[in-house]
Amino acid sequence: MPWLMKSEPDVFSIDDLERAGTSGWEGVRNYQARNFMRDAMKPGDEVLFYHSNAEPSGVAGLAKVHGAPLPDPTQFDPKSDYHDPTSPKAEPRWVMVQVAFVEKFARVVPLEVLKADPKLVGMPLLQKGQRLSVQPVDAAHFKRVVALGRGKK
DNA sequence: GCCAACGTTGGC
DNA sequence: GCCAACGTTGGC
Numbered sequence A: 001m002p003w004l005m006k007s008e009p010d011v012f013s014i015d016d017l018e019r020a021g022t023s024g025w026e027g028v029r030n031y032q033a034r035n036f037m038r039d040a041m042k043p044g045d046e047v048l049f050y051h052s053n054a055e056p057s058g059v060a061g062l063a064k065v066h067g068a069p070l071p072d073p074t075q076f077d078p079k080s081d082y083h084d085p086t087s088p089k090a091e092p093r094w095v096m097v098q099v100a101f102v103e104k105f106a107r108v109v110p111l112e113v114l115k116a117d118p119k120l121v122g123m124p125l126l127q128k129g130q131r132l133s134v135q136p137v138d139a140a141h142f143k144r145v146v147a148l149g150r151g152k153k
Numbered sequence B, C: 001g002c003c004a005a006c007g008t009t010g011g012c
Helices: A014-020 A031-040 A111-116 A139-149
Strands: A003-007 A022-024 A046-051 A058-071 A095-110 A134-136
Touching: A003 A058, A014 A022, A014 A046, A014 A058, A014 A095, A031 A095, A031 A134, A046 A095, A046 A139, A058 A111, A058 A139, A095 A111, A095 A139, A111 A139
Parallel strands: A003 A046
Antiparallel strands: A003 A134, A022 A095, A046 A058, A058 A095
């Protein structure tokens, strides 16, 4: 199943992932998003890498799920912004998937373009008030976003 | 920086 | 269990 994952590029961008090759998707502190990572994402699943709070916000490229879910180490790091002192060490509350770099689009597909595309009507990302940072994507929507990212009209 | 929309917490 | 207060997300 294809997915969309949001990251603020000031924190972690598609370029950061390209440099790193693979990375743990740290810092998710929402139960629904965690459950997707823990229970539903499978190695090899494709991911739209979305830049939020960016100029412009939009889909910046592709990644894929890599390996098995792991406990998110930042929950146990007092110096991390994502530190969660209430998470039990024996049963870590927060889980992350690992992702691998696949492709950086020639240019970001801006949110404005996604919203204006007739083929993307109904895409959860585009619903008002929608702010889930990890979410499933229809195969048809995924295909269309990739086409936009690769420059097709 | 503003603020709408949403999620979480905690008093009762 | 309700819901007000508070915190966060993320577009603009």
